[in-house]
Amino acid sequence: MLSADPHPRPPIRVLIAKPGLDGHDRGAKVLVRALRDAGFEVIYTGLFQTPEMIASAAMQEDVQVIGLSILSGAHMSLFPRIMNELRAQGLDGVLVVAGGTIPKSDIPAIKDLGIAEVFGPGAQFSAIIDFIRSHAPAPSPSW
Amino acid sequence: MTAQDILERLRGDRRALPRLATLVENNDLRGLEALDALYGATGQAHVVGITGPPGVGKSSLIASLVERIRASERRVAVLAVDPSSPLTGGAVLGDRIRMMGRHADPDVFVRSMASRGRQGGLAWTTASLVHLLDAAGFPFILVETVGTGQDGTDIASLADTVMVVQAPGLGDGVQAIKAGLLEVGDVVVVNKSDQPGAGDTIRLLRSAFALAHPTTARVVPILATTAVDGAGVAELLAAIDDHAAWLDSEGERTHRREQRARTEVLAGIRAALDAKLQGLPHDSGALRAAVARVVNKEQSPRRAVASILAALEDP
Ligand SMILES: Nc1nc2c(ncn2[C@@H]2O[C@H](COP(=O)(O)OP(=O)(O)OP(=O)(O)O)[C@@H](O)[C@H]2O)c(=O)[nH]1
Ligand SMILES: [Mg+2]
Numbered sequence: 001m002l003s004a005d006p007h008p009r010p011p012i013r014v015l016i017a018k019p020g021l022d023g024h025d026r027g028a029k030v031l032v033r034a035l036r037d038a039g040f041e042v043i044y045t046g047l048f049q050t051p052e053m054i055a056s057a058a059m060q061e062d063v064q065v066i067g068l069s070i071l072s073g074a075h076m077s078l079f080p081r082i083m084n085e086l087r088a089q090g091l092d093g094v095l096v097v098a099g100g101t102i103p104k105s106d107i108p109a110i111k112d113l114g115i116a117e118v119f120g121p122g123a124q125f126s127a128i129i130d131f132i133r134s135h136a137p138a139p140s141p142s143w
Numbered sequence: 144m145t146a147q148d149i150l151e152r153l154r155g156d157r158r159a160l161p162r163l164a165t166l167v168e169n170n171d172l173r174g175l176e177a178l179d180a181l182y183g184a185t186g187q188a189h190v191v192g193i194t195g196p197p198g199v200g201k202s203s204l205i206a207s208l209v210e211r212i213r214a215s216e217r218r219v220a221v222l223a224v225d226p227s228s229p230l231t232g233g234a235v236l237g238d239r240i241r242m243m244g245r246h247a248d249p250d251v252f253v254r255s256m257a258s259r260g261r262q263g264g265l266a267w268t269t270a271s272l273v274h275l276l277d278a279a280g281f282p283f284i285l286v287e288t289v290g291t292g293q294d295g296t297d298i299a300s301l302a303d304t305v306m307v308v309q310a311p312g313l314g315d316g317v318q319a320i321k322a323g324l325l326e327v328g329d330v331v332v333v334n335k336s337d338q339p340g341a342g343d344t345i346r347l348l349r350s351a352f353a354l355a356h357p358t359t360a361r362v363v364p365i366l367a368t369t370a371v372d373g374a375g376v377a378e379l380l381a382a383i384d385d386h387a388a389w390l391d392s393e394g395e396r397t398h399r400r401e402q403r404a405r406t407e408v409l410a411g412i413r414a415a416l417d418a419k420l421q422g423l424p425h426d427s428g429a430l431r432a433a434v435a436r437v438v439n440k441e442q443s444p445r446r447a448v449a450s451i452l453a454a455l456e457d458p
Contacts, residue, residue: 013165056247091158143163
């Protein structure tokens with residue numbers, strides 16, 4: 001029965017990353033705790049993450065979701081690089097969401113990159129949590 | 144799939160190992176069967192368990208050790224275990240943050256794992272992931288767990304070398320002695336030796352060790368490190384390598400692995416029984432009837448348990 005009894009609905013694994021050069025991660029840390037309280041397993045990788053760091057952490061941790069938190073305003077240069085790196089590593093199946101100080105006018109272009117949803121500064125944690133719950137892919141459908 | 148097929152797949156696609164790890168962690172049959180096939184290829188790795196109170200610098204020390212291990216051109220895998228919240232089942236897995244330096248190195252693999260309220264099952268799942276990393280060809284596997292007594296000593300059941308980490312401050316040392324952590328340590332480290340009181344903590348641990356191991360054949364090294372600048376870490380790796388050599392020369396490794404296999408099989412049985420019990424709803428007819436018989440003095444609790452167990456075996 002050890003074998004035939006998979007963990008009933010394993011927690012969703014989420015990577016929260018702070019790409020770029022802004023040195024503030026208070027917001028990201030509060031989000032990390034909110035996601036934990038929602039029952040997710042949250043891997044936090046800290047400040048100043050390059051696209052390569054984010055992709056390699058997402059791959060090794062086999063997360064279903066990546067949350068990008070950005071306050072520097074550099075999202076339009078960083079997000080395409082991150083999405084390219086994820087595709088290059090074959091991580092197209094991972095759900096990517098973004099949050100932070102992102103002007104509404106940038107959102108269509110960001111979604112065109114393959115980022116599923118963008119949460120502005122006023123977003124409720126509950127909206128982020130609900131979105132992840134309903135859109136996260138199944139864990140490791142194949143290997 | 145044969146072990147050969149699986150190993151080829153692991154070599155050919157960097158996503159394969161992490162995905163297989165997820166399947167094993169989730170008790171998914173595809174992962175478990177792959178692990179069965181791979182088991183014959185395990186036993187090559189030296190497994191180091193790293194335990195100690197929260198915040199003493201275990202992850203930072205691992206990051207520093209990884210640098211040293213890579214300098215000696217060995218591949219290394221890290222498995223970092225953090226507790227899940229018993230209330231929500233969620234977890235913050237924050238060890239990786241200290242280990243981002245080697246992200247571009249394909250010979251370093253870091254994986255975070257939540258305890259998921261597995262209790263006895265934690266040792267089982269951790270051991271399974273260690274087997275996977277071992278079969279995947281990592282000669283060095285570092286396993287981080289928070290050690291606060293019972294759980295921390297679990298690491299001894301799956302490691303070849305147990306490294307107990309402390310930090311300066313009398314409280315920590317005394318805590319470690321009380322928790323019985325020192326008894327399982329093969330190497331003891333006082334990290335944050337750049338902070339005041341490190342010398343005192345080392346002296347305290349040395350004297351405690353003399354008491355804890357009055358007849359031990361091997362002197363347990365007590366080392367000072369500063370993980371953030373790497374001081375003492377070369378000596379620490381040397382002490383781990385010494386312990387590995389000692390295990391081989393004394394035939395102790397075989398003995399430990401026998402004990403480890405026994406502990407693992409028992410942990411597996413326990414996890415399986417737990418899973419069965421969870422399948423027994425608290426309001427199930429059988430359980431309610433048994434409780435009623437106990438309440439009405441028709442059956443002793445011991446006999447009621449026996450009848451439930453028999454029903455679980457043979458529903
Ligand atoms: N001064 C000093 N600080 C250190 C040293 N090693 C680690 N730290 C700091 O101690 C804090 C905790 O370090 P971690 O490596 O996360 O400790 P840990 O034992 O893995 O913590 P948990 O996994 O949460 O139990 C961090 O802020 C580190 O920068 C050291 O040798 N000296
Ligand atoms: Mg840690």
